[in-house]
Amino acid sequence: MVCPAGTIYTLIFGTCLLLNYCNLVYSTFTIGFVYMASSNSLDYKKDDIQLAKYAKALNHPARVVIIKCLLTTDGCSCGEIVNNLPIAQATVSQHLKILKEAGLIDGIIEPPKIFYHLNQENWAKAKLLFENFMKLSA
Numbered sequence: 691m692v693c694p695a696g697t698i699y700t701l702i703f704g705t706c707l708l709l710n711y712c713n714l715v716y717s718t719f720t721i722g723f724v725y726m727a728s729s730n731s732l733d734y735k736k737d738d739i740q741l742a743k744y745a746k747a748l749n750h751p752a753r754v755v756i757i758k759c760l761l762t763t764d765g766c767s768c769g770e771i772v773n774n775l776p777i778a779q780a781t782v783s784q785h786l787k788i789l790k791e792a793g794l795i796d797g798i799i800e801p802p803k804i805f806y807h808l809n810q811e812n813w814a815k816a817k818l819l820f821e822n823f824m825k826l827s828a
Contacts (some may be wrong), residue, residue, distance in 0.1 A: 736814070739822060744794075744819065746795055747788055748794075750788075752777060752785050753788065756786065756789060756806075757794065759771055759774050761808065763807075765806060766805065767806070768803070786806060793813075
């Protein structure tokens with residue numbers, strides 16, 4: 691197998707590593723899907739990466755409802771958010787985690803609860819990035 695220089699293959703289920711650095715090849719195959727990354731990949735702009743991160747965080751209707759809830763209040767506990775959604779508390783917690791990792795919301799611990807609110811700085815940045823992106827189609 692001939693691979694482009696610097697190509698790394700990894701197997702999601704199992705182990706597969708093919709390195710074409712100095713023709714070194716090591717592999718252990720199991721059934722799974724292969725993901726390819728190349729050192730020759732396109733360098734993305736910081737704003738494009740950030741826009742994609744925000745879009746990914748908002749790609750579920752439950753997360754959109756959570757953001758809408760937080761836009762209309764100063765903050766909500768997980769329990770208050772659960773009351774607005776037809777899903778289990780554990781699922782809401784997962785959605786909150788994703789929004790928090792993207793930087794769109796913050797959590798303030800006030801035992802025994804955590805109160806969530808929008809990260810105003812990042813929300814403003816997300817709005818600007820989405821607005822600029824939408825202007826491209828105008």
